[in-house]
Amino acid sequence: MDCPAHDSGKSGIFVSYAAGTLSGVELEALERHLEVCAECRREAAAQREVWAALDVWTPAPVPPDFDSRLYERIAAEGSRRWWHFALRPEFSFRFRAAAPVAAACLTLLVALLLRAPQAPRPAALPPAAAVSTAPVKIDADQVERSLDDIEMLKQMGFAADGSDSPS
Amino acid sequence: MTAAAAYLERDAELMLRVRDGDETSFALLLERHRRPVIHFLSRMVQNPAVSEELAQEVFLRVYKARATYEPTAKFTTWLFRIATHLAINWLRDRRNEKSEDSLDRSAAGEGAPIQIADRAPTKEQEMLYQARLAEVRRAIDALPAKQRAAVLMHKYHEMGYAQIARTLNCSESAVKSLLFRAYETLRARLVHMA
Known part of the structure; x- marks a missing residue:
């Protein structure tokens, strides 16, 4: 060689x-x-x-709590994953183009819901006036007593129009 | 099929199961690979707390990427690519902050003297060992980050040129060149240890 x-x-x-x-x-x-x-x-x-x-350089031992600390970090990452993901710049960049489309779809959905045929409404309540037109039962004795009271007041000197001057 | 190939296929199979929501398979992958990843990172950044943090980040990224995993490369290549990327970024960011004490700080258990049979090393042997270890760490630390990664993968993780090339995203000839220059530098710095 x-x-x-x-x-x-x-x-x-x-x-x-x-x-x-x-x-x-x-x-x-x-x-x-x-x-x-x-x-x-x-x-x-x-x-x-x-x-x-x-060869003299022997390695450091593995820390005993290495795995448990790692799993803690993984759990912490998992719990904040959804909102962290939404706030990540690449997420914003990736979905920035889709934002106008999403807004248009939402508007269309609202419009469709508003214009959809509505179920028949329950019958309207009768107006208050109609209630008052219902036949009222008149007590004849009561009317007669009232008329007697008025006559008595006249005899005592009180006018029927409410004036308190003696006749 | 060789045992090594079966082992590698097992990694891909486990990762595909993780992709399908099997948490137990992730635990198995962690069991198989946490040690080499931590060892690689501890030698790369030479700071125990940072290397542990980066190793956690490696496995967290693997877990987060499970949904998009495709077995197009060896799992270990992918794993070490993430680890190397994180370590090189950290070294770049901390280049100006690095102080001498990070080298002198003895990691908990790192570089523990190898005990021969049942004889405890003498005080002199222990001092000599620590001095040699410090020399090696300084020599490795002085290498450029990519050379350092290549040497660590080659020396301590028994990776071949092809796998190192895929991990570092360069050609095999570039890896050979990186390793040659790195070992030349180490030779110059460690020659007195012979």
């Missing part, structure tokens, strides 16, 4: 070599080359040292 140390197109081979991801054929070819090329041996060794140095 051509010397990777002098071939910029193959410079990444040492990265793959250190990572252990070289295919069988490539690995065999490189290892044969390393036996005869001191420069490439140094490159390969340096890359392996970097690779090993990075």
Whole structure:
């Protein structure tokens, strides 16, 4: 193989070599080359040292309440979803064009409802005058008593027109 | 079908079930992927509180996007793409605010010394380990964000060039170039540790 140390197109081979991801054929070819090329041996060794140095960084543990906090956030998102969605700029943009159409449809619906044939109204109540024209039963005794009262008042000196001057 | 392929298909299958309203499948996806996502983000931003917050955001976005999910790419590629995007945005926004103490702050349990068999490390071993860890963290932190993401995915998550390329939305040759330059920089900074 051509010397990777002098071939910029193959410079990444040492990265793959250190990572252990070289295919069988490539690995065999490189290892044969390393036996005869001191420069490439140094490159390969340096890359392996970097690779090993990075192993020192062990990862942080997962916080124990990670899942519960995530589910809380998901629940919070769900509860405010409908009005948040309505207030989002992309929602406004998406439905801005549809707003006039929606308004026109609403107007048409109101107009149709107002012009729709109406059910017959219940019969109107009779006017008050008609009620008063109903036959009234006249008590004759009552009339006679009233006339007697008037006559008595006249005899006592009170005018029938309400004047209080004696006759 | 290989075990790895079956594992990946299982992710897509679970996500499709989440799309159909199966909450249990989301819990399974969380169980399978929360650890690598948190580890990746903790190394990317080197701040435990922020990395946890960003990891929460990753899974929240996955959940919110369930209705439109289509298994066009590996689930892990999608997951790491979201994580990388969030981390790079955070690093860009906080570039001027970053202080040295974020590097020196020891995360709870992060970089805990590896104990060999039943022997506890001596004080000197512990000090040496912490010094090496600080060097590595500084070296990684000094890398540009995209190189850093590529190295972390390559080194700690065993991703191949093709998957890193899809995650970072670039070509495989660009990934090889990113990794080569990143490892060259790390070599220069960590050579004294050999």
